[in-house]
Amino acid sequence: MAEPLVVLSGVNKHFGDLHVLRDINLSVDRGEVVIVIGPSGSGKSTMCRTINRLETFESGSITIDGKPLPQEGKELAQLRADVGMVFQSFNLFAHKTILDNVTLGPIKVRKKAKAAAEKEAMALLERVGVAHQAQKYPAQLSGGQQQRVAIARSLAMEPKVMLFDEPTSALDPEMINEVLDVMIGLAKDGMTMIVVTHEMGFARKAANRVVFMADGQIVEQATPEEFFTNAQSNRAKDFLAKILTH
Numbered sequence: 001m002a003e004p005l006v007v008l009s010g011v012n013k014h015f016g017d018l019h020v021l022r023d024i025n026l027s028v029d030r031g032e033v034v035i036v037i038g039p040s041g042s043g044k045s046t047m048c049r050t051i052n053r054l055e056t057f058e059s060g061s062i063t064i065d066g067k068p069l070p071q072e073g074k075e076l077a078q079l080r081a082d083v084g085m086v087f088q089s090f091n092l093f094a095h096k097t098i099l100d101n102v103t104l105g106p107i108k109v110r111k112k113a114k115a116a117a118e119k120e121a122m123a124l125l126e127r128v129g130v131a132h133q134a135q136k137y138p139a140q141l142s143g144g145q146q147q148r149v150a151i152a153r154s155l156a157m158e159p160k161v162m163l164f165d166e167p168t169s170a171l172d173p174e175m176i177n178e179v180l181d182v183m184i185g186l187a188k189d190g191m192t193m194i195v196v197t198h199e200m201g202f203a204r205k206a207a208n209r210v211v212f213m214a215d216g217q218i219v220e221q222a223t224p225e226e227f228f229t230n231a232q233s234n235r236a237k238d239f240l241a242k243i244l245t246h
Contacts, residue, residue, distance in 0.1 A: 002029070004028055004029050005029060005030045005161055006026075006028040006051060006063070007061075007062070008024050008047070008050075010023050010024070010025060010060035011023070011047070011059070011060035012058050014058060019216055022043075024217070024218060026211065030192055031190045031191075031192055033191075033192075033195070033207050033208050033209075034194050034208065034209050034211055035203040035206070036195065036197075036213060037197065037198070037200070037210060037212055037213070037239075038214050039214060042216065044196040044213050048163050048194060051083060051163055052079060053080075064079060064161065065160055077109065081105070081157050083159055083161055083162075084154030084159035084162040084163065085164075086150050086167045087150070087165050087166075087167070088165060088167065088170045089170060090149070092150060094139060098136055098138070098141070099118060099121055101149060102152050103118055105156055106157060120156060121152070121156055124152040125149070125152050127152070127185075133149075143171045144172075144174075144175025147171060147179045148178065148182055151186075160192065161191075161194065162191055163195075165196050166197060167195070168180065168199060169197075169198065176199065183202070184206050200228070203228075204224045204228060207223075209221055209224075210224050212227065214235045219233050219236060220232050220233050
């Protein structure tokens with residue numbers, strides 16, 4: 001067996017007195033799509049953000065592709081290039097065109113030639129369905145289009161793993177599917193993905209594994225089929241009863 005791509009082992013994190021991550025153990029294989037769900041405040045986003053050190057943690061370890069997370073400096077920049085991250089807010093540079101937003105990382109961090117970076121960027125924008133918007137600025141695009149650009153920008157760095165932190169929660173309902181469709185395409189293409197989301201239909205369709213968190217802990221994990229039809233813990237049953245009845 002190949003070793004897992006991402007391994008969290010005994011990870012703990014506090015915000016002041018609040019114990020937000022409690023002994024988190026999770027490993028994600030290459031090409032696996034892991035969807036993290038659970039009530040608000042359960043530590044899902046914090047866990048996601050520790051994986052590329054946007055959040056620090058006090059104890060335990062995280063390795064990516066066999067290497068421990070670096071503390072800071074060049075190694076951390078390299079790690080962030082290998083770990084794509086898509087947030088709730090699109091975080092695009094407002095004063096740069098869509099094309100420039102996508103080529104910036106490959107040119108600056110990966111040291112790609114501009115022409116090569118632009119060619120690859122256009123292919124990625126085509127893939128996410130916004131190539132015709134390449135010369136526009138973020139403010140000229142809808143939220144769904146901006147989020148698809150953010151995904152293309154992450155892909156441009158050729159990451160080993162993609163983290164998504166509630167990528168559709170800031171979007172209008174009609175734009176959610178256009179982003180989820182892009183993510184389903186990535187999953188089918190074999191991208192390793194860790195996705196924090198409230199979109200249960202997407203979890204059922206795209207996940208290899210559903211991880212359910214509550215109160216800073218991983219309560220249970222299972223295939224989507226097992227989890228949604230036969231959750232084991234009372235906490236998960238309670239959560240599913242609340243969200244699936246509406």
